Amino acid sequence: MPQRRSYQTLIIDVIPPEFPRRRIDARLSELQSLIKTVGGITVRRIIQKRGRPSAKTYLGTGKIEEASVIAKEEGINLIIVNGRLKPNQYLHLQKMFPKMKLWDRVDLILGIFDLHAESALAKLQIKLARLKHEIPKIYAREATTLFERAGAGIGTRGMGEKGIEAEKRHIRAQTKQLQDKIDRLTTKRSQQRLHRRRRSGLPTVALVGYTNAGKSSLMQRLTKKEGVKACDELFTTLDTKVGQCWLPELGRAVFLADTIGFIGDLPPTLVTSFLTTLEEAQHADLLLHVIDSADPKLHYKVQTVQEILVELGCENIPQLMVFNKLDQIDPACQSLWASKHWARRHPVVEISVRAKEGLPELRSEIARLLLAHTQHLYPQLMPASPLSV
Secondary structure (H helix, E strand, O other): OOOOOOEEEEEEEEEOOOOOHHHHHHHHHHHHHHHHHHOEEEEEEEEEEOOOOEOOOEOOHHHHHHHHHHHHHOOOOEEEEOOOOOHHHHHHHHHHOOOOEEEEHHHHHHHHHHHHOOOHHHHHHHHHHHHHHHHHHHHHHHHHHHHHHOOOOOOOOOHHHHHHHHHHHHHHHHHHHHHHHHHHHHHHHHHHHHHHHHHHOOOEEEEEEEOOOOHHHHHHHHHOOOOOOOOOOOOOOOOOEEEEEEEOOOOEEEEEEEOOOEOOOOOHHHHHHOOOOOHHHHOOOEEEEEEEOOOOOHHHHHHHHHHHHHHOOOOOOOEEEEEEOHHHOOHHHHHHHHHHHHOOOOOEEEOEOOOOEOHHHHHHHHHHHHHHHHOOOOHHHOOOOOOOO
């Protein structure tokens, strides 16, 4: 696993003028959590309210000059732009901050992925995602020097043109090689999952939710599975973990799968790259949507997860909303959220993994929903004394 480095970090962000203060605070708070996970220390931040980022330098002229001065005075070694930089913006900013690392939001998330990847598949997916993210930068960088290196004369092919064509061929070959390896591993995993289901005849319950909501802690508690990393960091789970969860009401265990945590503004490149990690959710019989009840940004994060589930084609899979960290908030406030906003759409269970509260009720509700929605697929689930469904 790559080692964390200590970065003196300057945050750069452009925020639409209509954003309320609460949304701005939530946006910056999440960014700072990402930076903390990768090992960065936030020194300063430059925020500009404007309709859209500058096409050239992301920030406007005055703000980018201010950022340049601060970076030099504060000994900054990492600039993080809270958005996705276009190749032209990246090149201009790189010239303005020549001795510093320059990351956009995708680079930051990939840096965290690097820290937590364990399986061969996850590592290959990160390499492919990083390459896809770097390709536009490479092309733009080559394009800016093409005419300087090209031979003189109309219709001639200079060394610059030959160089960029060679670079393109190398990138295409590398991308294809990575994709072929991922496809082979994905096929193998799909076959293993199908074999597991056919051999056991048991349904699969998948844990989904915003990153750091407590999915891995719940996985540990329900399965007693070793090797499941649970800590106060973002994206600790990149590789799907599958264990068995005992349900007393059914008198048997079912499969429980932990998946990668979701996050707002996750670039399409990263979603595509990690679809194989989310296959357990796409093929699950029941989704447990784990929610941090004590999070002041609860509504936004729940909405983000629901939108990503729709993108993944999971909107028709039965879902149980699991409000975790019940011990960390005012119970009346949490119950209000559960009853008013979500109980009409999905069943709700309130738990605390840390305090071991509500886990028997959670197991009972899982059993009830599996009987209600999957009994025709798994007739062996019928308990000795039928449950009310």
